[in-house]
Amino acid sequence: MPKKTLLSGWGRHPTVESRVSRPEKRVTLQSLIEQNGAPVLARGAGRSYGDASLLNNEGTTLLTDRLDRMLAFDPDTGVLRAEAGVRLREILEVFVPQGWFVPVTPGTKEVTLGGALAFDIHGKNHHRDGGISNFVHEIELLTADGKIRTCSPDQNGKLFWATVSGAGLTGIITEVALELRPIETAYVAERTLKADDLDDAFALFEEHEPDYLYSVAWIDCLASGGSLGRSHLMFGHHAEPNELSAKQRQDPLGYEPDHLASLPFDLPEGILNEHTVKAFNKLYYARQRKRDKRAVVGIDPFFYPLDAISDWNRMYGESGFVQFQCVLPMEESYDGLKEILAEVQESGLASFLAVLKRMGPPDGGLLTFPMRGYTLALDIPRREGLEDLLRDLHETVARREGRVYLAKDAYLRPETFRDMYPALEEWLEVKRRVDPKNRFTSAQAQRLGIEP
Template sequence: MTSTGFDSWGRIDRRARQSVSPDAYENLRESAAPGAFLPFGNGRSYGDSCHNDQGKLIESRVRTRILGFDPGTGIIACDAGVTLHSILETAIPHRFFLPVTPGTASVTVAGAVANDVHGKNHHARGTFGRHVRGLTLLRSNGEMLACSPVENRELFYATIAGMGLTGLILSVDLQLMKVPSAHIQQHAIRFDTLADYFGMVETVDAEHEYSVAWIDQLAAGKRVGRGVLLAGDHADASCEFPDMPRARRLSVPIAPPFNLLNTMTLKAFNELYFRKEKRGETVKTVKWPGYFHPLDAIGNWNRLYGPKGLYQHQSVYPSADAPYLTPRLLETARKAGHASFLTVLKKFGSQQSGGLLSFPRPGFTLTLDFANQGEETLKLLNRLDAMVVEAGGAINPYKDARMSPQTFDFSFPRWRELEELRDPAMVSNFWKRTALSLPG
């Protein structure tokens, strides 16, 4: 089947792509040519790690059963195509929550495993993969393997952050986290400089489950480095908000003919966003979707970047370099004439994932996104890469659509171990562009 419903979230390379159902793949796999397939979740990866344009995508999102949930232990078993939102719908009434959630609940659980996603509480809980109790993996040679930290261990940790390259994930067993309420007691701390942020983030992280900072990337002069740190903890059981707030009502039906998130509009937005928080610290209870997944309230918000799509750049770099490197990255983008709507800064903790290609590591991570302006945007992203690599950092592969093989090699020196365990039937545009372009 050929369909147009398989774009990545960045919408850089939009085209019809061939796909098969998981059932069809199970019938085809034994005769599969090398690199003929790749699992596809819900299309929330930003670049080409979810595409295989010389082969077929396996539409994992069509399998959406909750296979079992134990409200005593908080262990949930589900099909690979179940979204994180569906898990929350099942778990929250029993006072459980995802131990780690990324900025959208629309990702599939297999996608969360394959990218070993992180959230606002990496300093406290690490990555998603740390909470996976086990998974079932179908290899193209016909093996259906139960993988866990004790069974088929090597393949288990290759599958976590393995970007779908080790086989087709069929099901996942996940340990959820007991909470008094799904909603969040939020501490909004407005700061005027990055020095203020770096001066308080260690203490804030030690005191709170969640911590993330929004930065005004366009601020210049005396306003450079201003932002808001949003710390939080789960509210107590007396919280009066309904467990499952009303679903989103807004959506962007079509992509406008030009980028709506440009320098002019974002300067106005940033000013309003910064000023809406009072000076000092403001504490209030907020609903969990607004704290964890604010942009899920707007369907297809990525279309606001216009017909050429967007690039997202997420990097991680050592803590010692962060006070110097962070403002340089922001300034480099600003001077290049690129405005970032989602500019997020947070501190990763020291908990290790185990996933061979897991992106988080101790240090600070900065996320920027830019409307695609063609060659000028690519030049900027290459400059940002070089600055991060020089500091000993890394670039996030599942946010990427253009990093060089050399940058990937520096960021993930263990990639050859994943290549040894890769299912020969599975490959992605990203893997061919980076790993398979390097010496073996």
């Protein structure tokens, strides 16, 4: 019998009471769908930030973390077939020592394959490779009628592109065939550049990004005046053996995941405020004395620095935080980002983490987030004035024809969402066909009015 429990996303808000079930076999998952006519939602690692993986107690949340078997691997093609509950961390631990890496990764390796596809995750290489869906050969999808459908860009293509980026609302992804990336070492050749302001950051992206597979910037969103947009830009590529130090060459594919500390309790409310964050940002920016620095670093420090701290979301206190992530088209990015940074500064709500990336063209998912332009992600503590700030930010993004990322959202309004995602009606046509009774839903879908 499903048990009731409190669930939240990684931002720890909102929290809902939901009936949960944790099937260990796909046949059990299938029987739950066939026998129960109530709403259901699959939930992987719960690393989406807002309410996308939440369902209230009118239905059942199906936890997929035990459906985590790796089924087959073809070393000739690099294609891994695995159940959707497998986490990226588990893939890395098995395959990095064999010379393979995930083709696209977000800033955490704790997401599941199913969750990664549900939001078509993007990474530091989107400008080159696009989202993870570009590396998926096929998926197995459990639909509302209890049937398992094989979907790929060539087979059930409409359903495939509605599912990758479909937030779990077309069915439950049970199996994924993912093409991994060959690597020669477990290291990244990293180049870090300091940008004095936003103009400088854009110029450095433009100059250096074509030469690197990966690029990202940490941006001080509280710097103002002539320092507005000052940043650390990080570029990188998978290191070749001749780039390693003598010590690193002793075990070039040796992979030891970072796990440096844990945060066993909530920090006091308000400890992350405008003054403490501004001081930290100033110190962090000053630490790199050279404008141009090169190093060969491990996979985890380059891709997953925050994963080194367990439960780092507790630093925001019991009230939690919101991650606002938007993307703006290239022609709107510079002015739009300046406007957004100014709005955040005026609100007095400090963002401890601010990440800037440049994106390539849109991916194939009907509800895909990326577009050619710049994406900015801000972690903002939940404090008085947050909803007003988010409403202003959403209006700015919509006015500049950008989008807000649904994997991070908990506040977007239905009318704004529809403006941002023009392919929604096309997506709804697929939803009506495979889920006419709206069996698959979520707190986010209900908030945004996503109904067949």
